[in-house]
Amino acid sequence: MSILLVDDNPVNLFVIEKILRNAGYSNCVPLKSAVELFDYLQLDSSDPNYVPVDLILLDIMMPEIDGIEACRRIQQVERLKDVPVIFITALEDMNILAEALDVGGMDYITKPINKIELLARIRVALRLKYEKDWHDQQEEKLRTELDLATQVQRSLLNPPLKEKNIQIQVSHLPSFKLAGDMYYWNKIDDHRYAVILFDMMGHGLSSSLVCMFISSVLRESIKRHVDPVPVIKELNRYMTLLYNPKNFTNYYFTAIYLVIDTEKKTVEYVNAGHPPGYVFVDGKTLLSLERGSSAVGFFEQIDVHKSVIHYENEIQLLLFTDGVIEANGTEEEQMLDRLRTLAAQKWEAIDSPIHLVLPEDQHANQPDDMCIVMIKAQVTK
Known part of the structure; x- marks a missing residue:
């Protein structure tokens, strides 16, 4: 399991990573900007260092490229569009939060971070992702079997x-x-x-x-x-x-x-x-x-x-x-x-x-x- 932590504040990264590791999420990748996030996500799946991403915790307010724009770009990549994104923000502007969800975010957590709330929302996001992955695998299996049945019938x-x-x-x-x-x-x-x-x-x-x-x-x-x-x-x-x-x-x-x-x-x-x-x-x-x-x-x-x-x-x-x-x-x-x-x-x-x-x-x-x-x-x- 791989969770990406994206925040330009190193203190926030340290706190979130410590909470997750203490909760048993050992494979956490801290990243300081959206640019670092894009570089990481561009690792080819054939690369021996590539680890599939299960969840992205993404700060909204970041220099150069903010979290909303980063999420929008992620949604445009076929292999990444189903990776759940949870926004982390100190903002209380409902319009910005609504925009964050509209571009593809699954949920959001406000700062200062509450440990219990953070872990609960992560569990929900991961459970939904695993359920979707299971259904996708079953659909792919069904498509394969359907293609085989089609070949048999045509024969x-x-x-x-x-x-x-x-x-x-x-x-x-x-x-x-x-x-x-x-x-x-x-x-x-x-x-x-x-x-x-x-x-x-x-x-x-x-x-x-x-x-x-x-x-x-x-x-x-x-x-x-x-x-x-x-x-x-x-x-x-x-x-x-x-x-x-x-x-x-x-x-x-x-x-x-x-x-x-x-x-x-x-x-x-x-x-x-x-x-x-x-x-x-x-x-x-x-x-x-x-x-x-x-x-x-x-x-x-x-x-x-x-x-x-x-x-x-x-x-x-x-x-x-x-x-x-x-x-x-x-x-x-x-x-x-x-x-x-x-x-x-x-x-x-x-x-x-x-x-x-x-x-x-x-x-x-x-x-x-x-x-x-x-x-x-x-x-x-």
């Missing part, structure tokens, strides 16, 4: 898929570092592809953790079942395992899961309470992916109904989460019209889906996660 996201008979592209924009929207696709065999887009209730840390849990189990479920009906039912079973009647919030998610068969030229899908999504069949017919079950995890048992779409030459699928529909407070029907228009256009190349719906300046600071998946399958010779 679960698939890269674009570009093969001769199918292309998949996605835009995934979390409103927070961690997202509640997730997508996944898996090549089952030479001609079958499973694709899922799901949106966990809420967003932020808790929904993202549940999201990553489901993202891990759905991979095995898709490999084991493939067919949309048993996959959705199994995901529902996993979600209900998380149910706790003591929790204020229990999670569920909406999803569209589909299997594209480029040999049979079919798309089998289940829409589990998700926004509809659109399908453009053979450049002629625009269809909506209607719901085939309730949201996943909402009920212990759910009825799941699969739908099948056939195509002859090519099929385009546009999937999206509700964050896209609600972007920037846009009227829902207006955004759906924009998405339907996009879905009914012939896609020569799939690049960045979000840019086709929202301008660049509207991508950030959205209230909800946004995800758009564009899929195009075609018959090739």
Whole structure:
């Protein structure tokens, strides 16, 4: 622990240092002016003589640079602005004392110094500093863990898929570092592809953790079942395992899961309470992916109904989460019209889906996660 004592009067320095050392504060550094204070504080943290400062006792009335100006300058240094400053003064001018507190001082003590009062105010200042340091350390730890969780979640996201008979592209924009929207696709065999887009209730840390849990189990479920009906039912079973009647919030998610068969030229899908999504069949017919079950995890048992779409030459699928529909407070029907228009256009190349719906300046600071998946399958010779 290091306490700096700054006073141009050597008698005051001697008295204060003696009081502190007798009270067990052994690491006290007496300084005769603000200039000496600045010189001391400029010691680099890599210097072997550097000791972190826990508290500064600062006289107000000093030549050249007074205590108020010294405190003002200290507050402008990032690594020093949280060091508590207690002013020591013989002044009784309330305006000056108010200014001293306004520039960043935590407290003040008037001269002549009362030993009991001095030690009590030091104990309060140090306790507040230690509490703030503890919270800062916890926040830094949380930021580190959050960054790691963000990296883990991003590693679960698939890269674009570009093969001769199918292309998949996605835009995934979390409103927070961690997202509640997730997508996944898996090549089952030479001609079958499973694709899922799901949106966990809420967003932020808790929904993202549940999201990553489901993202891990759905991979095995898709490999084991493939067919949309048993996959959705199994995901529902996993979600209900998380149910706790003591929790204020229990999670569920909406999803569209589909299997594209480029040999049979079919798309089998289940829409589990998700926004509809659109399908453009053979450049002629625009269809909506209607719901085939309730949201996943909402009920212990759910009825799941699969739908099948056939195509002859090519099929385009546009999937999206509700964050896209609600972007920037846009009227829902207006955004759906924009998405339907996009879905009914012939896609020569799939690049960045979000840019086709929202301008660049509207991508950030959205209230909800946004995800758009564009899929195009075609018959090739």
